[in-house]
Amino acid sequence: MNNTPVSVKICGLTHASDVAAAARAGAAYGGFVFFARSPRNLTLEAAAALAAEAPLGLAKVALTVNADDAFLDALVARVPLDMLQLHGSEPPARVAQVKARYGLPVMKAVGVGDADDLPKLDSYMAVADQILVDAKPPKGADLPGGNGLAFDWRLIAGRRWPVPWMLAGGLTPDTVAQAVAMTGARQVDVSSGVESAPGTKDAALIAQFVAAAQDRVPTL
Numbered sequence: 515m516n517n518t519p520v521s522v523k524i525c526g527l528t529h530a531s532d533v534a535a536a537a538r539a540g541a542a543y544g545g546f547v548f549f550a551r552s553p554r555n556l557t558l559e560a561a562a563a564l565a566a567e568a569p570l571g572l573a574k575v576a577l578t579v580n581a582d583d584a585f586l587d588a589l590v591a592r593v594p595l596d597m598l599q600l601h602g603s604e605p606p607a608r609v610a611q612v613k614a615r616y617g618l619p620v621m622k623a624v625g626v627g628d629a630d631d632l633p634k635l636d637s638y639m640a641v642a643d644q645i646l647v648d649a650k651p652p653k654g655a656d657l658p659g660g661n662g663l664a665f666d667w668r669l670i671a672g673r674r675w676p677v678p679w680m681l682a683g684g685l686t687p688d689t690v691a692q693a694v695a696m697t698g699a700r701q702v703d704v705s706s707g708v709e710s711a712p713g714t715k716d717a718a719l720i721a722q723f724v725a726a727a728q729d730r731v732p733t734l
């Protein structure tokens with residue numbers, strides 16, 4: 515039995531109040547989204563201002579989708595970051611390149627819809643610092659993540675990987691404890707499940723989510 519509390523990432527922070535709510539609730543990571551079609555999309559300037567608000571203990575994660583070096587150069591120069599999250603179709607070689615170029619830990623997101631998607635996870639173990647095991651977006655979806663949809667957690671029940679991994683996809687304050695129990699995840703990531711509307715985070719839901727993930731009473 516592992517008594518270390520489950521680490522939580524709150525993704526898609528867009529306001530200073532979101533950063534404060536995530537930190538107050540005890541989240542370990544805060545995610546900044548850089549994807550034009552997302553309701554959580556940030557400019558570099560907005561992200562730099564939010565990053566400046568993040569206290570020690572809240573790791574700042576930038577989420578990009580198939581970004582080129584020019585964008586990542588500007589991002590890393592402008593926004594103080596603790597981790598890069600690659601949420602597109604970046605192959606393992608690109609993950610290795612990004613890691614070498616910026617010297618930041620890299621988390622690679624992999625979408626899971628059915629058992630056929632699981633081998634893809636293995637292909638990143640040698641190059642990524644962390645893996646985000648997320649729900650595969652539905653065909654034709656506008657967003658490659660942050661869709662509020664879960665996958666069948668039984669697909670990964672009991673699975674272990676050699677690098678740290680996070681569970682994501684459709685988690686909510688009501689479901690996260692069951693998801694942790696079923697999968698054995700020690701890290702979880704949420705976006706839609708702690709929002710009152712797409713792109714609008716709710717401080718009470720954030721507190722409830724982190725507490726539920728860690729099996730304790732919310733810190734409001």
Ligand SMILES: O=C(O)c1ccccc1NCC(=O)[C@H](O)[C@H](O)COP(=O)(O)O
Binds near residue numbers: 526547649
């Ligand atoms: O959140 C977005 O808008 C987004 C846009 C483009 C790529 C990825 C995106 N989110 C990815 C995340 O890290 C989410 O937290 C993860 O997919 C879980 O989302 P949700 O199901 O909404 O909790």
